[in-house]
Amino acid sequence: MKANRITGLISILTLALTLSVACKQNNNGEKILPSISGKAGEVAVVCSRGDWEAEPGNAIRDIMAQECPYLPQVEPLYTLFNVPTQSFNKIFQVHRNIIWLNIGDDYPEAQMVLNNDVWASPQTVVRFEARDQAAVASLIRANAETLLAIFEQAERNRIIDSSREFEDISIRKQVEQFIGGSPCFPTGYSIKKITPDFMWISNETTFTNQSILIYKYPYTSAQDLSARALADKRNAVTQENIPCTTENSYVIINPMIEPGYKNMKYKSLEFVEMRGLWEAYNDFMGGPYVSHSFVNPKTNEIVVLDGFVYAPKYPKRNYLRQVESILYSFEWKE
Numbered sequence: 001m002k003a004n005r006i007t008g009l010i011s012i013l014t015l016a017l018t019l020s021v022a023c024k025q026n027n028n029g030e031k032i033l034p035s036i037s038g039k040a041g042e043v044a045v046v047c048s049r050g051d052w053e054a055e056p057g058n059a060i061r062d063i064m065a066q067e068c069p070y071l072p073q074v075e076p077l078y079t080l081f082n083v084p085t086q087s088f089n090k091i092f093q094v095h096r097n098i099i100w101l102n103i104g105d106d107y108p109e110a111q112m113v114l115n116n117d118v119w120a121s122p123q124t125v126v127r128f129e130a131r132d133q134a135a136v137a138s139l140i141r142a143n144a145e146t147l148l149a150i151f152e153q154a155e156r157n158r159i160i161d162s163s164r165e166f167e168d169i170s171i172r173k174q175v176e177q178f179i180g181g182s183p184c185f186p187t188g189y190s191i192k193k194i195t196p197d198f199m200w201i202s203n204e205t206t207f208t209n210q211s212i213l214i215y216k217y218p219y220t221s222a223q224d225l226s227a228r229a230l231a232d233k234r235n236a237v238t239q240e241n242i243p244c245t246t247e248n249s250y251v252i253i254n255p256m257i258e259p260g261y262k263n264m265k266y267k268s269l270e271f272v273e274m275r276g277l278w279e280a281y282n283d284f285m286g287g288p289y290v291s292h293s294f295v296n297p298k299t300n301e302i303v304v305l306d307g308f309v310y311a312p313k314y315p316k317r318n319y320l321r322q323v324e325s326i327l328y329s330f331e332w333k334e
Helices: 012-021 049-053 055-064 133-142 144-165 169-179 227-241 317-328
Strands: 002-006 042-046 079-083 097-103 111-116 124-130 190-195 198-204 209-218 250-253 260-266 269-281 286-296 301-310
Touching: 042 055, 049 055, 055 079, 055 097, 055 133, 055 144, 097 133, 097 144, 111 144, 124 133, 124 144, 133 144, 144 317, 169 190, 169 198, 169 209, 198 227, 209 227, 209 317, 227 250, 227 269, 227 286, 227 301, 286 317, 301 317
Parallel strands: 042 079, 042 097, 097 124
Antiparallel strands: 002 111, 111 124, 190 198, 198 209, 209 301, 250 269, 260 269, 269 286, 286 301
16 A cells, blocks of 8 residues: 655646556565456545535535536536445445545644555545544645546546557557557457548447547648647548538537647657547537647657547546547557
8 A cells, every 4th residue: 555645736747657656566475455346437435424515525526526528418527426434344445436534633734645555456545634624625625636637547547557458459550650659449449441641440339439530740830739720630630531421511620619728748748638529510420529639759740649439328428538548548669
């Protein structure tokens, strides 16, 4: 069990390294931990019913259950449920994500503590400790961004680890030939289309489609990575390559909702993240998408990894989180 005291904002890179260290160890004859339980995107909050219904619970809900951005319907970032402290037994101990509140005179110093693999693996437990409800609520709100990053990285790591365990190596080899590196594509994904500058890799079921688009084009200036330029390029690529079900219909970014735009760094890769909604012009299809765009220094080309979801019958938060995690698994070929 590893414990790290957090006093301020931790970068996503640091979190990635911290969480990746929390793997199962049995070198000293220690008991191997059981596998986690619970659904993806679910968080158990361990505290008294009084704390859950008062300001500490409100603070957690405001942060963790806020509306997930850029989805076509309202969904929370995380699905929360309360476990009263006296009811926290072996059933709940193996849950994947746990927030634990310790409130009382035994905790005069307000602090946030991250624990990995306490009762199960790969598990993330965040404890908030303070003297009273007001102090712990203030502590939670002060660490809102860190709290979100911890659980986002934990969920992402689980998906990436699963993708690596069940990776389709044949797809990796083709993508590496195409752009010089590749994400991890788990079994179930297949190459749907490939041209000299475009690849479409998808995982399709009767009612869902999770797709990764990969395309490249020459880099001329920093303006090529602006929000407008990236959006225009995406519209051109999808219009040319993604067929729709009706004539004179094509895929575009929803023109009524401006996409989100961020400059990001994950591990050693610097990229532009864009996320928003796509739709089919003259059709009734649509859904969320997220993309990572970066420059290949060897070829001086812009590479775009773009994940989108079509799941009209289902909530889309977890489907999108899965394709986004695939984007984060990208590595240059050694």
